[in-house]
Amino acid sequence: MPIILFGIVVLGGLTRLTESGLSIVEWKPITGVIPPITFSQWEEEFEKYKQFPEYKLLNYNISLSDFKYIYLMEWSHRMWGRMIGLIFVLPAVYFGFRGYMSRPIIKKVAGLAGLLGFQGVLGWYMVKSGLSEELLSTPGAIPRVSHYWLAAHLGSAFLLYSGMLLTGLQILRDSKIAYDFPKEVAKILANPSLNRFRSLAICAAILIFLTSMSGALVAGLDAGLIYNEFPYMGKNIIPPKSELFSKVYARFGETSLWRNFFDNPTTVQFDHRVLATTTLCAITALWLYSRRLTLPPKARLAINFVFGVSCIQVTLGISTLIYMVPIPLASAHQAGSLTLLTTALYLIHTMKRIPIKI
Structure with missing residues (x-):
C-alpha cells in the first residue's frame, strides 16, 4: 500500500x-x-x-x-x-x-x-x-x-x-x-543512552513534514517562479522587510501582517528556504551525533539514508528553483520530500524498543 x-x-x-x-x-x-x-x-x-x-x-x-x-x-x-x-x-x-x-x-x-x-x-x-x-x-x-x-x-x-x-x-x-529476534539487537535498543537519539529522530521527522507542507504553500502560490536564485533573494539573503511583511496581504489591517507567512509568495518562499536549511542542518547534526552511539545495523543504515536523501533533496530543491520549476525537477523534488520522510519514519521504527526478555 x-x-x-x-x-x-x-x-x-x-x-x-x-x-x-x-x-x-x-x-x-x-x-x-x-x-x-x-x-x-x-x-x-x-x-x-x-x-x-x-x-x-x-x-x-x-x-x-x-x-x-x-x-x-x-x-x-x-x-x-x-x-x-x-x-x-x-x-x-x-x-x-x-x-x-x-x-x-x-x-x-x-x-x-x-x-x-x-x-x-x-x-x-x-x-x-x-x-x-x-x-x-x-x-x-x-x-x-x-x-x-x-x-x-x-x-x-x-x-x-x-x-x-x-x-x-x-x-x-x-x-x-x-x-526469533536477535537478542543482541534488543539489548542495544534497551540502552537508556539512545533515548535522546530517539527523541531527536522524531523531531527530525516532524521538521521534514513541516518543510514539506511549506513546500505545498510554495506550489499553491507559484512562489517558486520568483527569486530564481540561491542563496540570495535579490541583493541579499533576506528580502526587504517591506516585501516580507506587505500590507497588501493584511486582510484586516496592519495587525494581521502575519498573513504574509501564508499568502505572500515572497515570504512563503523565504520560509520554505529557512525550513529546508534548518532541516538539513538538523539532520546533519543528528547524523554526526549517531556516530558516537552504538546503534543496531538497520538503524545505522537508516540514519545514513536519512542524511544522504536530505542532501539530494536540497540539491533538487535548489535546482528546481534555479531552472524555474521545470516539471521533471519539480516532480522529483516532491517525490524526494516523501522519500525523505520515509527514511526518517523507518529510522524511528528501527529505534523502537523490543518487548522481549534479554
Missing part, C-alpha cells in the same frame, strides 16, 4: 504541474469512473469546462485535443485514488472478519480507512476552490486551487502514507519477534 500511495502523491504533483486539476468540474464517485469515449461525450465535457474561470481567464485558446490531455491526467489521478480505496478497504474487511488482525491493528486500519475517505473529500473541496466564479470578478486573479486546500490535501496524504507505512512495519516486526 505505501508504494501505491507514494505513486498517487507523485501523480498528484504532476497533475498540478501540468495544470490539469481543474479539467473535471464535477465530482461523480461512481459514474465518473468511465471517461468520455465518443466525440459527442468529449464535446459535452469540454463545454462544461468552458463555463469555469480557468478556461475563461487562462485556457480560452485550448483545443479539444489539449483538453483531452489535461482531462485524462486528472481522471487518472482520481481513478488511482478510487483504486487505493478498493485495494485497502476490501482486504481489510476480509482479514478483519476472518480474525487475522488483532484488535489494536483493527483500530488502526479503521482509522486509516476513515482518513482515506476524508482525503477524497479534501481533494474535491480543493478542486472546488479553483472553480469559484468569484475569480472572474477579482482583478488579476489566477484560476488555481486554494493553496490552503492544496496543503491540507497533501498533508493528509502524507499522514495517510505515514500511518500505513508504520503500521505495516510494525506488523512485520511483531511477526519477527514472535519467531
